[in-house]
Amino acid sequence: MADEYDPRDYIEAVLDLVERIPVGRVMSYGAIAECLAPRFGRGSARRVGTIMALYGGSVPWHRVVTVNGRTPPGHEAVARQRLVAEGVTFRGERVDMAAHAWSPEPGSA
DNA sequence: GGGGTGACCCAGT
DNA sequence: TACTGGGCCACCC
Numbered sequence: 469m470a471d472e473y474d475p476r477d478y479i480e481a482v483l484d485l486v487e488r489i490p491v492g493r494v495m496s497y498g499a500i501a502e503c504l505a506p507r508f509g510r511g512s513a514r515r516v517g518t519i520m521a522l523y524g525g526s527v528p529w530h531r532v533v534t535v536n537g538r539t540p541p542g543h544e545a546v547a548r549q550r551l552v553a554e555g556v557t558f559r560g561e562r563v564d565m566a567a568h569a570w571s572p573e574p575g576s577a
Numbered sequence: 578g579g580g581g582t583g584a585c586c587c588a589g590t
Numbered sequence: 591t592a593c594t595g596g597g598c599c600a601c602c603c
Contacts, residue, residue, distance in 0.1 A: 475600085497585055512599050513585040521584045529584080540584035582602085590594080 478508050482519050485572065486527040492555040493570035494563050496535040503572060537562035 481504050489495050497520070501511035513535075520529055520540070530547040533539055537559065539547035548558060557564045 501585090510599080514583065514598065515585090515600060517584045518600075519584095524584075532584080534584085535586065538584095542584070580603090583600100586598085587596090588594105590592105 473508065478504065478510075478515075479519050479523055481508065482516055483523060483527045486520075486524070486529065486532055488572060489528065489531040489570055492568065494531050494533050494537075494551065494556060494565065494568045495570050496533060496565070498535050499569075499571060500532065533563050533565075535565070537565045539563070 482500060485500055485503060486495070496513075497516040498513040500516045501513050503511075505511035516532075517540075520532055524532070528550075529540070530543070530550040531554075533547070538561070539551075544561065548561070551563060552558065556568050
């Protein structure tokens with residue numbers, strides 16, 4: 469059975485998850501993909517990045533960084549400024565993932 | 578139908 | 591710590 473779903477559904481799920489990221493916390497593209505993988509079956513960090521680039525304007529995209537703590541290219545200054553304002557500590561140009569990495573609680577769909 | 582691109586990730590040097 | 595190469599998968603021409 470091909471559980472076909474609208475691409476918009478996956479996009480909505482990504483955006484919804486990003487909106488759930490608490491203040492002062494960050495999440496990596498790969499973590500988001502991994503979180504939605506068991507629910508959609510298809511998740512790749514690259515896709516999440518593409519979706520964020522297109523539809524991220526409606527969500528706190530600055531709370532989404534690479535697994536290395538690197539802020540998205542083209543908006544590094546903005547992302548850093550917003551994160552710092554939320555209490556996120558930086559390690560040079562990178563977020564201290566070890567201290568602010570966040571993950572959704574199991575069952576909290 | 579075929580090929581290039583990208584807000585990524587991992588491993589090696 | 592920084593740079594390079596390969597893999598990945600959906601989207602656009």
